[in-house]
Amino acid sequence: MKPYNNKAWWLVLPVFVLVAFSAIIPMMTVVNYSVQDIFDPSTRYFVGTEWYREILADPRLHDSLMRQFVYSFCVLAIEVPLGIIVALSMPRRGLGVPVSLILLSLPLLVPWNVVGTIWQIIGREDIGLYGWILNSLGLDYNYASNPRDAWATVLVMDVWHWTSLVALLCYSGLRSIPDVYYQAARIDRASSWAVFRYIQLPKLKNVLLIAVMLRFMDSFMIYTEPFVLTGGGPGTATTFLSQTLTQMALGQFDLGRAAAFSLIYFLIILLVTWVFYTAMTHNDNKG
């Protein structure tokens, strides 16, 4: 068991000060905005919970929240299994290891607005490879006018962009399994499914916790890529929470409402992540 020592606080203090500076002060500002009606810096009125009540009744929030949940769910449902499959298929030794590591991490290193740009071009039916192929196959594919296609494109883009992260995490998790485990499984003539289910998956639990949480948080906050790709359209088909919020805060300069929105948004992420975190670390605390 770890010793109890409050002097350890001194080691945490720099992080605390730094993060407090860039988190607590802005957060207080947001709280401050959310309870006031601000016309200009000198003319402001306290309005209490009015913004919250308005926001909670705002259909824009409901719609984009629904879209956001469906989107994040799809992202996790596709990327986590796919990432595990890719990690299982990675070469284990030789030149293939660094080569596939570097190739896999390429999408992660593309600036987010460029990710949007790439898919914007590649999905066009006249000058983009995928759009052209789909249309030659007789499918009427156009991400700019058809909501279903726009959704599919944003999803495929996210899968392209982030599955590598899950794969890299899982790969490093798999590498930490000692060879004796596999030898024992061979002696027992375990099927490859049994090896996966009873050896690899339990060992992956901890990296999967990171992967699932990171992917949930980031997909829930997604902004730049769909903004560049579809601009939230057609209509509002791919307008996710961050974009609704940014429109409100910067586009309409509706500070009070945007601030209330921000806090509700933050609380939702906090709640869902807390559930994940508690559920997945539950056994650690007992043991």
Add this chain to the structure above:
Amino acid sequence: MRLRKSLVMLVYLLFVLVPIYWLVNMSLKSNREILGGLTLWPAAPTLDNYRVIFTEPTWYASYLNSLSYVSMNMLISLLVALPAAYAFSRYRFLGDKHMFFWLLTNRMAPPAVFLLPFFQLYSAVGLFDTPIAVALAHCLFNVPLAVWILEGFMSSVPKEIDETAYIDGYTFPKFFVRIFLPMIRPGIGVTAFFCFMFSWVELLLARTLTSVDAKPIVSQMTRTVSASGIDWGVLAAAGVVALLPGIAVIYFVRNHVAKGFALGRV
């Protein structure tokens, strides 16, 4: 079995590489060719797009700006996260679990929430439009992640090492720098890569906190729209050049990534 695995890997790599190829392909074409029609490779390869980036001061200055705030952010994140991760991995203290989760919550705060307050905060302290402002702002999501990853690596180092070192008369700072840090080098490498990655590709905060002097490459790229439309060629070339530092970093930490985060409890 092996064949099937290689096949899966090949198909996936193809899926990863086609869009990257398309980006490179575009960067070597003139705008007329890009918009003219579908061509699988450049009919008349040209380096003009790259020439624009390496000769126009706004372009290469924005690269340097990005590099400077990203390296500052990496440095700050590691410096503060290392001792904190040590504390979390070795001791229990008042509110440690809450503190750990609170740190994680900052990784969850949507940048969109913080845009306006950050703008006001950094303007108020006179840091607006400097690389240090962006570096500090990016700490919001990189420091928690760094603590999280490092804590896992540190937990995998046996506690007996610390105790032996103290018995041998090492003071804490000396032990930490001379013995402990070299032991978790892979962890530091992996953490540096993640800090680099998340800071390099972030657009929203970097764009909001800078205007002219410290303009990062990501926001310079959003300004390729001119009267004649978007300059796709230059945009693609900038994207390709933006990949290079990342490839260098992943090359340096490739063995560490392979060895694994998975040590310990992370």
